[in-house]
C-alpha cells in the first residue's frame with residue numbers, strides 16, 4: 555500500500571493512494587461526502603461512499619425527467635389537436651422521442667459535471683444527420699430550447715443543432731457491469747403516446763450492474779389510484795415516481811413538490827388481486843396472462859395500460875400483479891425495466907423472470923429473461939410462480 559497524498563482544492567479534497575491507479579476525490583457537499591474514483595479506464599470500478607448516496611443523482615434525474623415530460627406533453631397535445639397530423643403519423647413521436655433523449659442527456663451532463671457516467675438510451679441520431687432529417691432536427695432543437703427556457707432560469711443554455719445531435723449520441727453506451735450507467739427510455743409506450751393514452755419517461759441508474767435509482771414520469775397517469783372501485787374527487791393526472799436503493803419509493807404530482815411514500819398492496823389472497831398487462835397484445839401474450847389469472851382465481855378483469863406506468867401504478871398498490879410475456883423471439887431491453895423495477899422493489903414488491911430469477915441488468919443492453927417478467931408483492935409471489943410454471947408447461951405441451 556503506498557503513501558496517501560492529499561491535494562486541497564477549492565471545494566474538494568483529492569486523495570491519491572501511492573502509486574495505485576486510483577484517484578479518490580471527496581467532494582464535500584451540502585449534506586454529505588461523496589467519494590468517487592476518477593476512472594482512468596472504463597474497466598475500473600466507480601466508488602460512491604456517502605451519507606446520502608445517489609442524492610445528487612436522484613435530484614438530477616427528477617429534474618431531467620420532469621422537463622422531458624413537459625416536452626412530451628407539448629408534442630402529444632399538438633399531435634392530438636392537429637388537423638394536419640393523423641394519429642398514424644409517426645413524425646411527432648419521433649420529435650418527442652429525440653427531444654426527450656437530448657434534453658435528459660444534456661441535463662444529466664449539466665447537473666453532474668464531475669461524475670464519470672455513460673448513458674444507455676433507445677434513440678440514436680443517424681436519421682437526423684441525413685439531409686431528410688434536417689427539418690426534424692430543427693424542430694427538436696426548438697423544442698429542447700423552449701423547454702430549457704421554461705425552467706425559469708435567466709441564464710439557460712441555448713443548444714445548437716450540433717449540441718442536440720451530440721446529446722442524443724451520448725446515449726450510445728452499451729452499459730455493463732462496471733461503473734455508472736444511466737438507462738433511458740425517452741418515451742416508453744410510444745403506441746400509447748400516439749393514441750393519447752399512457753406513456754412514461756423512464757430513467758434508471760446502474761452502479762456496478764445493479765439498479766440503484768429510478769425515476770418514472772407518467773404524464774397521463776391519474777394521481778388517484780386506478781384499477782380499483784374507489785371513488786376519488788380528483789381527476790388530476792401526471793405522476794412522478796422515484797426510488798433510491800434502500801430508501802423506499804415516493805410519488806409526487808409531476809411538477810409538484812409534495813412527495814408521498816408509496817407501497818405495493820398487501821393482498822395475500824389471489825382472488826382479491828387485479829393484474830396489469832401490456833395494452834398491446836403484440837407486446838405480451840394476453841392468453842397466457844388470462845390462463846395464469848384463472849389458475850390463481852383472480853376475479854377482476856386485466857387492467858391494460860401502456861408503458862412502465864404499470865410499474866408505477868403497482869408500486870402504489872393500484873393492482874397486485876404485473877404479467878409480461880413477450881412473444882417468441884423478442885429480447886427485452888434494459889431501458890424498459892430498469893427504472894420500473896426499482897420503483898416496485900423499493901415499494902416492497904418483487905420483480906423476477908418467469909422462473910423466479912432476479913433481473914440481471916449487468917449484461918449490456920439486453921435482459922436475458924426466462925419466458926417473461928412477473929411482478930407482485932412478497933405474499934403473492936410463491937403462488938404466482940406456481941401458476942406461471944403450470945401455465946407455461948401447459949402451453950409447451952400443447953405446441
Ligand SMILES: Nc1ncnc2c1ncn2[C@@H]1O[C@H](COP(=O)(O)OS(=O)(=O)O)[C@@H](OP(=O)(O)O)[C@H]1O
Pocket residue numbers: 676739741742743744745746831832833834835836837838858859860861862880881884887890
Ligand atoms: N414485440 C414486442 N414484444 C414485447 N415488447 C415490445 C415489442 N415491441 C416493442 N416492445 C417494447 O414494449 C414497450 C412498450 O411497453 P408495453 O408493452 O408495456 O406497452 S404497451 O402496453 O403494449 O403499449 C416498447 O417500448 P417503446 O418502444 O419505448 O414504446 C418496446 O420497447
Ligand SMILES: [Mg+2]
Pocket residue numbers: 739741742743889890
Ligand atoms: Mg420502451
